[in-house]
Amino acid sequence: MVSTVTPRPIAWVTTQSPDGALNAAPYSFFNAMGPNPPTLALGLMHDPARGRKDTARNILDTGEFVVNLVPRALAEAMNVTAIDAPAQIDELALAGLSTLPSTKVRPPRIDGSPVQFECSLLSGVATGPKQMVVLGRIEAIHIADDKMLDPARNYVDTRGLDLVARLEGSQWYQQGGERFEMSRPVFDKDR
Numbered sequence: 739m740v741s742t743v744t745p746r747p748i749a750w751v752t753t754q755s756p757d758g759a760l761n762a763a764p765y766s767f768f769n770a771m772g773p774n775p776p777t778l779a780l781g782l783m784h785d786p787a788r789g790r791k792d793t794a795r796n797i798l799d800t801g802e803f804v805v806n807l808v809p810r811a812l813a814e815a816m817n818v819t820a821i822d823a824p825a826q827i828d829e830l831a832l833a834g835l836s837t838l839p840s841t842k843v844r845p846p847r848i849d850g851s852p853v854q855f856e857c858s859l860l861s862g863v864a865t866g867p868k869q870m871v872v873l874g875r876i877e878a879i880h881i882a883d884d885k886m887l888d889p890a891r892n893y894v895d896t897r898g899l900d901l902v903a904r905l906e907g908s909q910w911y912q913q914g915g916e917r918f919e920m921s922r923p924v925f926d927k928d929r
């Protein structure tokens with residue numbers, strides 16, 4: 739399944755434990771689920787050795803998280819944060835990253851990520867004994883000024899975001915890629 743549903747976008751999730759320990763990790767079981775209100779989903783599996791991952795525990799304990807999207811320039815740093823470190827280790831510091839304060843939730847945003855979604859937990863659904871889906875409501879969206887083509891009309895420079903996506907295996911990623919254009923048919927006009 740994971741070798742066929744590709745490319746997958748990567749949610750680089752920042753969370754905090756109830757006592758404030760900062761955590762960051764990438765999650766590619768991720769997508770947008772609806773625009774109004776803006777909603778997203780994450781798939782979190784247990785770690786074979788540690789059980790529930792820090793991200794899952796923090797989201798369930800605090801009800802808050804931030805999804806940062808990953809540009810090519812930060813791909814290696816993102817990979818560093820996937821390390822299976824103990825809960826008290828701040829993976830952002832390990833990867834040499836800095837953070838920016840959020841406006842609606844406590845976990846901070848990753849500096850250098852061009853798009854960040856501040857989220858509250860809508861629902862956590864166990865989809866198996868060792869996996870769950872988290873539904874998040876996006877409370878605030880940040881997009882870097884230089885990635886907006888026309889801020890008045892909310893036009894984003896999607897290609898300029900230069901986001902990376904996950905492919906098959908544990909080590910394959912995609913940057914860019916071929917595009918093609920195709921208009922959607924309209925029954926009254928095209929039949």
Ligand SMILES: Cc1cc2nc3c(=O)[nH]c(=O)nc-3n(C[C@H](O)[C@H](O)[C@H](O)COP(=O)(O)O)c2cc1C
Pocket residue numbers: 748761762763764765766767768781782783784785790791792793794817819820821822823904
């Ligand atoms: C690009 C990438 C995507 C990943 N996607 C997922 C995912 O969708 N679900 C998951 O449970 N783990 C995923 N992982 C593994 C976690 O990032 C890894 O287990 C991490 O150590 C979890 O950290 P945490 O305990 O701080 O949350 C992914 C790793 C990478 C590098």
